[in-house]
Amino acid sequence: MIVNESVLSLGISLIALFFAGLLAAKVNQSLTAVFIVVGMILQNFFPVTIITEFIxxxxxxxxxxxFGLEFSVGNxxxxxxxxxTTGIYDLFFNFPIGLLLGWILGYDLMQSxxxxxxxxxxxxxxVAKSIIDLKRSANPETEYILxxxxxxxxxxxxxxAFFVGILNYGHIDTKGTIIVLLKTSAFFLFFIVLAKTSKKFIDKIVDIEHTELFVILILSIIVLSxxxxxxxxxxxxxxxxxxGLLLSETKQRHRISEAIKPFQQFSTAIFFVAFGMSIDYKHVTNLIPIGIFIFxxxxxxxxxxxxxxxxxxxxxxxAGLRLxxxxxxxGEFSIILAGTIAMNPNLPFPLKSLTGVYVLLSAILGSIIMKESDWFVKWFIERKEGETKQISDRSETSLPK
Structure with missing residues (x-):
């Protein structure tokens, strides 16, 4: 009976996603934000089921x-x-902001x-979809964005990996941090070395003509890893x-991508819905001003x-402003961070609900700002040039004649 109800709720979720996706496509809006909203609406009709959680x-x-498959160890x-260098600059400017805001909001070190x-x-x-849709692939800033x-x-x-390792260890201290760092580094290093040294061997293993067996093998590699x-x-x-990083070095890379993409698109949509269903309505209204502030x-x-x-x-x-x-x-990684890690529900500002509000704002408004960035850039440059001209004119008039 429970399974039947779970299947029915999954079917309702999928049809709701379909119609919401059609609407999002018409207004050229982010599917991530739309799927979260669908989840927030559906929580009024049924809870998250075991099947939904698993998917x-x-x-x-x-x-x-x-994501791993899109990378290449060689590249x-x-x-x-x-x-x-570009990544470090981006990290320096943006990661500390969250730490500071976390401290202001009353979170502890791990939550911050x-x-x-x-x-x-x-x-x-x-961003990648917007670059393609807006035909900006050849723009000078695109290389740096990527x-x-x-x-x-x-x-x-x-x-x-580090965060989950610390949580599993139980507490953050010097010993725990070193253990988790060593464990994480060793795991990453193992796969990277395997990708570089066993390319021909892996190619031979995944070179299977039979489509069903090929998909089963790839799924087994993913799940076992x-x-x-x-x-x-x-x-x-x-x-x-x-x-994904391991298989990105193989000749079957594009075939793997095409085989796994339907599984990924289906299950990712359900993940966003499940995240939306976990957002507590009681907190959302109160969190909107804070969400706007941090946005x-x-x-x-x-x-x-x-x-x-x-x-x-x-x-x-x-180009710099467009960048x-x-x-x-x-979007996706912010939600993964908030959705996969259980945090204290008694926080002054519940982190999962705050992330939901923040991602909705940034996915929707961020997409619009990116689309209209040329207008913003033009306005900013004209304003700066106007200010420069005024300063220049004042300087000239102040000179002795």
């Missing part, structure tokens, strides 16, 4: 696997200097660190990410940081 967990695993090493990660990481999905996104995704993958990560006290998502602060830091990176790499003022505006949307 949502798979959603995180498949999402991280697809990472080839472009490591530029990726590292988590908020730092939530506010720091840009949505790769929203480098920053690569660094952010890698950093958050490590951060998630996720399970291995969980077994040593890390996040399942990290195991899946590293499985404004974190957006300003992204724009300023992007503009700085643009100047550092000799981009034009226009900054393109980093505003938050």
């Amino acid at each position: 949502a967990t798979l959603g995180i695993i498949f999402m991280l696997f697809m 990472l090493f080839h472009n490591q200097r530029k990726i590292f 660190l988590l908020l730092g990660g939530i506010l720091y990481v840009t949505s790769s999905v929203i 480098n920053i996104l690569i660094f952010e995704d890698m950093f958050i993958a490590l951060f998630l 996720a399970g291995a990560a969980s077994k040593i006290g890390l996040s399942e998502a990290i195991g899946a990410f590293l499985a 404004v602060i974190s957006s300003f830091s992204k724009v300023f940081g992007g503009y700085f990176i643009g100047k550092r790499y000799h981009l034009s003022r226009k 900054g505006f393109s980093l505003i949307p938050r």
